[in-house]
Amino acid sequence: MSTVSATTADARPAAAVPRGRLVLLAACLGLFMSFIEVTAAISTLRALQVDMRVAPADLSWVSSTYTLVVAACVLSGGALGERFGRRRVFVTGTVLIAAGSLVVATAHTYPQVLVGRGISGLGGALVLPTSLALITTTFFVDLPRMLRYIAIWVSVSGVGLAVGPLLGGTLLQTWSWRAVYLVNTPLAVVTVAVTLYAVAESRVPDRPLDLPGQFWAVLGLSTLVYGIAVGGRAGYDDPVVVTVLAVAAVSLTALVVTERRRAVPMLDVRMMANARYTAALCVAAAALFVFVGVVFLEVLFLQRVRGFGPLGTGVRLLPAMLAFVAATATAQRLAGRVRAGRLLAAGSLVTTAAALVLLRQQPDGSYGVTALGLVLAGLGSGLVVAPSTAAAFEVVEGPQMGAASSAVTAFRQVGSVLATAILGAVLAVRFLDTLPAQLAEHRLPPPVIDQVVQVARSGGSSSGRSSPRITGAVGDAFTQGVHSALWVVAGVSCIAAVLAAALLARRSPNTP
Known part of the structure; x- marks a missing residue:
């Protein structure tokens, strides 16, 4: 990976950069567009299913197609930006996001919807790494200003994730699901x-x-995400799933071997011999895994268990967004006084506590528990996401900062995509395992139990005209699935806290 100085052919000292805040605005707008695609689409699923008569088992691919393409191509996006021009690739990605959304908004068939989502995903893969590169290559000679702008840039991801359901719900209530994609x-x-x-x-x-x-990156990441997502529904002993995951393992191994031998690799895996640097990358991935995962799970819980509509769900997610923005601003103010590793450790502990609080959610419980968990999730994530870049910078030499910033961005995005794949799979497996027992506990006859389980395994819904007992049983089973996924979130957060405390909280030998 090229160094910072080598990759900034047109960069000037930060003090001499005209319209510097507009550079930040451009980067933030691109990031906002990328992240709003994640959660806004979730709010459209039911309306789109009714309008296009999509089979329930196929509906999840409306959201998964976007994240799958982003995960598969995000590493290539940074390399293409360096080769052909970061501004050019960023603009191209922005246009592709909008073009894909227009394809979805004007689609008449379900395959057209998936094509549009794939086009937007390709755009997101180009925008995510290059939006950060616009900041780092413009302000690299003024590290405090660059880190401050990165903190603002990161906070926009939380805004996009939380505003997506709110905006989607408003447009659904006012117009239709197509308006969300406009x-x-x-x-x-x-x-x-x-x-x-x-x-x-x-x-x-x-x-x-x-x-x-x-x-190898595209093949490995795409098959990994696909295998995890499909395995949650079909089972991980399914021959197709086993084959896909085996291809992923071989491909990712080949990626590591290939990149170690390249003189100018797309991903400099040789830098990962530094345990502190690798820890920073892992914590960066964990940060978005946790925040995206919590938002994803809460959208599902609030809509499918608590019965709130898209707009009501969006309003109830606001505490996470507000807390995330506030914590990011706090981390920015503490950056010069508190080591990044200590912020990572503290924030990861807070997100661990958030997951444990959200485990107390019940179908008929109080929203206060959900609100408290969302506030803690936003606070903890805000203390982790932005400082994770600074933590990587603290443990590498100056010429390696370009490679470090690209790697942190890539790991963050892979973490966010793996969140929906892994947590969705855990939720599905637990839900299907506990559903028969929940139906029996609600005293439903065996023929009805078999029918409901069959519908659930095909990806269907037991809502609508279902009897209160079926609805209650499905809600209880789904809640247990959400709880199992939240245990994974808590575990990832706890491991991130340990890594940050053990390897990043102490002063780096490279830091004066």
Whole structure:
């Protein structure tokens, strides 16, 4: 991976950069567009299913297709930005996000919807790494300012995740599900205009594309996410799932071997020999795994168990977004006085507590428990996500900061995608395992139990005209599935806290 100085052909000292805040605005708008695609789509699923008569088992791919493509291509996005120009690739990705959304909004068939989501995912894979690169290559000579802007940039991801359900619910209530996918069109126009006006182009003209590395990354990450997601429904002993996961393992191993041999790798795995650097990458991945995972699980719980509509769900997720933004601002103010590793450890402990609080949620419980858990999740994640970049910078040499920033971005996005895949699979497995017992506990006859379980295994819903006993049993089983997934969130947070405390909280030898 190229160094910072080598990748900023047109970069100037931060003090001399005109329209510097507009550079930040462009980067933040692109990131917002990328993340709003994640949760806004979830709010449209039921309406889209009714309108297009989509089979329940196929419905999850409306959201999964986007995240699958992002995960598979995010590593390539950074490399393409260096080779062909970060501004050019960023603008291209912004246009692709909007174009994909327009394809979905005007779709007449379900395959068209998936094609549109895939196009948007490709755009997201280009925007996510290059949006951060716009900041790091513009302000790299002013590290405090760069880290401050990165903190603001990161906070926008939380805004996008939390605003998505709220915005989607409002548009669904006012117009239709198609309107939700039109939101990014005006945002794309503004983003492209600001970028072309304010951002200077930067590239590494002789940067090799590392086609073997990109091939193995795309194949490995896509098969990994696909195998995890499908295995949750079909079972991990299914021959197709076993084969896909085996391909993922071989491909990711080949990626590591290939990148170790490259003179200019897409992902510099040799830097991971530094345990502190690897810990920073793992904590960065855990940060978005936890925050995206909590938002994902709470959207499902509030809608499918508590019965709230998309707008009501969005309103109830606001505590997480507000707490995330507040904690990010607090982390920014503490950056010069408290080591990044200590913030990571503290924030990870808070998110662990958040998951444990959310485990107390019940179908007929108080929203106060949910609100408290969401506030803690937002606070903890805000103390982790932004400082994770600073933590990586603290443990590498100056010339390696470019590679470090690209790797942190990639690990964050892979963590966010794995959140929906892994937690969705855990939820599905636990739900299907406990559903028969819950139906029996609600004193339903065996023929009805068999019928409901069959519908659930096909991805169907027992809501609507179902009897109160069936609805109650499904709600109880789904709650147990959410609880099992929250235990995974708590475990990931706890491991991140241990890594941060053990390896990152103490002063680095590279730091004066």
